[in-house]
Amino acid sequence: MEETREVLLSTMEMGEADRLTIEAGLQGRQLMEAAGQSIARIILEKLNPGRTLVLCGPGNNGGDGFVVARALKENGWPVTVTLMGTKDRLKGDARLMADLWDGEIQPLAEEGLGDYDIIVDGLFGAGLDRPLEGALLDIVRAANDSNARKVAIDVPSGLSGDSGLVLGGCLEADLTVTFFRRKPGHLLYPGKALCGDLYVTDIGISGRVLDEIGAQTWLNSPAVWGELFPVPSPAGHKYSRGHSVVVSGDLAHTGASRLAAGAALRIGSGLVSVACAPEAVPAHAAQLTAVMIRSYQSPEQFADYLADHRLNAWCIGPANGVTNETRNRVLAILAAGKQAVLDADAITVFRDRPEELFAAIGSDDRKNMSREVVLTPHAGEFGRLFPDLMEGTYGFDRLKGARTAAERSGAVLLLKGPDTVVVSPDGRAVIMDDAPADLATAGSGDVLSGLVTGLLAQGMPAFEAASAAVWLHAEAARVFGAGLTAEDISPSLPTVLEKLREKLH
Ligand SMILES: NC(=O)C1=CN([C@@H]2O[C@H](COP(=O)(O)OP(=O)(O)OC[C@H]3O[C@@H](n4cnc5c(N)ncnc54)[C@H](O)[C@@H]3O)[C@@H](O)[C@H]2O)[C@@H](O)CC1
Ligand SMILES: Nc1ncnc2c1ncn2[C@@H]1O[C@H](COP(=O)(O)OP(=O)(O)O)[C@@H](O)[C@H]1O
Ligand SMILES: [K+]
Known part of the structure; x- marks a missing residue:
């Protein structure tokens, strides 16, 4: 595949990228000059000229701000610069860039913030290490209240580039320019919403530094899992494409398992069964065709199904009930050594004793x-x-939390939301960007569980299966568009799968 994975760099890893680049011969001030110039270029391209205020902080984010101010002034824009603290307290490259600014430097203040068309935020970037407080917070709030277009350097001030969380308060940017690679905080909420339109610029850091940094977080895309995505083999048969089993809820709660089963079948599981109690059989039988029904009367009968090695991927939880039976079935599935997707009630039922799970x-x-x-x-x-x-x-902190949870539980953690994160116990992580909000509809999570199960059944490793399922789920929703219900997701998959196959080959 020609597509390469998009790595997302933590603040520390980005610092490492800077360090390695400087070690290889580029000077820090060259990086800062390139960073500031790239922001100015985007401002010149995207915004109409207007009265511009540049807010400079005490570190290198402020240094970038001085470069932006100079570049815009050279283009004839009216630019005002305000600085937190005094120039003599600036260090290194930031001091150098402040010296190259030939205009006045005013002290950072709340007054007059409403008088500008554009505010450039160079207060804090990667160096944010505590919450915004006091006068600083007032200034950021005044900027947010103003009608100016707001441009953030690297990250909006107050936003953690690692977690997407806000420390105390945060600038609400219309546009954010970051360097070299995106950071997780640009994709994770609330960060994503606070960045506005995001641009990534090249400031002279070579992609080769990434080999040395060994970052473990990527954008969720086929570039991460495509090579392991199952495609039916010409000589294959349904038995070689796995057999998924979805455990059903009781008679009044059968729909969720059908949604999951349908998704498992659609994603290519050779066979799919719903396992249910005898009283639920008529409800399923009235609606299922290609999906088979296996009823069980007792734990022993359930165990008989588990003993069948052909039934290789199990999904349990959706509308199953928070009951001892659910708990015992989860434990039986795990004890039988099945690949398993545990969702909803299969998770909740262990709330009092997660260690047991x-x-x-x-x-x-x-x-x-x-x-x-x-x-x-x-x-x-x-x-x-x-x-x-x-x-x-x-x-x-969704990314960090999911990482720790995956390590603690030994399971691949798929943490759902508008910025769904998938983490492997070995630390690899992907973040989904731009999933349609239409997915926030009853039953859509059940479909997702079914997709993961169907991919596991076909032999895809769990981290890749979970990641692929999240991506396909989102793309199917995008294809369908407005008015999406959970039932629409699987029927929209073929278009997505077709495109994916073209890309993979
Ligand atoms: N490292 C490099 O070589 C490059 C860095 N660049 C810029 O440098 C930035 C990082 O610079 P720094 O590491 O100097 O860090 P920052 O400029 O983001 O901020 C660090 C300073 O802010 C203070 N600070 C942090 N949080 C605060 C709070 N809540 N209230 C008050 N003060 C607070 C710290 O004490 C420190 O003085 C990046 O975001 C990027 O904009 C770019 O110039 C590209 C090259
Ligand atoms: N705002 C949103 N934008 C995009 N996707 C979302 C959003 N909110 C929820 N989702 C997705 O919708 C699905 C909802 O699943 P879940 O919460 O289990 O609901 P249900 O139990 O009704 O199926 C998940 O895949 C989740 O990632
Ligand atoms: K900033």
């Missing part, structure tokens, strides 16, 4: 068989298994 996932038997498990919580379900990971000072 983690022990079952991480048992030596399962490890020896390399059988993988995918947990697919939304934030609420995540909090039931990992309450401590939701209690960050600045809110729930």
Whole structure:
């Protein structure tokens, strides 16, 4: 595939990229000059000339601000520069750029912030290390209240580039320009919404530094998992494409399992069965055709199904009920060494004893068989298994939380939301960007679980299967467009799959 994966760099990794580039011979001030010039170029291209205020902070983000101010002034724009603190306290390249600014430098103040057409935010970037407070917070709020177009350098001030969380308060940018590669905070909410339109510019850092940095976070795209995506083999048969089983809820709660089963079939699982109690059979039978029905009366009968090695990927949880039966079935599926997708009630049912679940996932038997498990919580379900990971000072750090959760549980963690994150216990992570909000509809999560299950059944490794499912789910919703209901997702998949195949070959 010609497409390469888009790596997302943490603040530390970006610092490393800068360091390696400087070590290789480029000077820090050249990087800063390139950074500032690239922002000015975008401003000149995207915005109409107007009264411009540049807010400069005490670090290199402020240094970039001085470069932007100079470049815009050279283009004839009326530019005012304000600085937090005094020039003599600036260091290194930032001091150098401040010296190259030949205009006045005013002290940073709230007054007059409403008088500009454009505000360039060079207060804090990667160096933000504490919340915005006091006068600074007032200034950022006044900027937000003004009618000016706001341009953030690297990240809007107050936003963590690592988590997308806000520290105290944050500039609400119309446009953000970052350098070399995007950062997770540009994709994770609320960060994504606070960045406005995002631009990534080349400031002379070579992509080769990435080999040395070894970052583990990527944009979710076929470039990450495409090579492992299952395509039916010409000589294959349905049995070689796996057999998915979805555990149904009781008679009044059968729909979720049908949505998941339909998705598993559509994504290419050779066979799909719904496993249900006898009283639910008529409800399923009235609606299912290609999907088979397996009823079980007792735990022993359920165990019989588990003993069949052909039934290789199991999905349990959607509308299953938070009951002892659900808990016992989850444990039985794990003990049988099945690949499994645990969703909804299969997660909630372990809220009082998550360790029991983690022990079952991480048992030596399962490890020896390399059988993988995918947990697919939304934030609420995540909090039931990992309450401590939701209690960050600045809110729930989804990426970090999911990483720790994957490591702790031994499962691939698929954390749902507008910025769905998938993390492998080995630390690899992908973040989905721009999933249509139409997906926030009843049953759409059930479809997603079915997609993961169907890919596991076909032999795709769990991290890649979960990532691919999230991407396909979003793309199918995009193809369908407005008015989406969960039932529409699977029927929209063929168009997406067709395009994907063209891309993969
Ligand atoms: N490292 C490099 O070589 C390059 C860095 N660049 C720019 O440099 C930025 C990072 O620069 P720095 O590491 O100097 O960090 P910043 O300029 O983002 O901020 C660091 C300064 O802000 C203070 N600070 C942090 N949070 C604060 C808060 N809440 N309230 C008050 N003060 C606070 C710190 O004490 C420190 O003095 C990047 O975001 C980018 O804009 C670019 O020039 C490209 C090259
Ligand atoms: N604002 C949003 N933008 C994009 N996708 C969203 C948004 N909100 C939710 N989703 C997605 O919709 C699905 C909802 O799943 P879930 O919460 O399990 O709902 P349900 O249980 O009704 O199926 C998930 O895939 C989630 O990532
Ligand atoms: K900034």
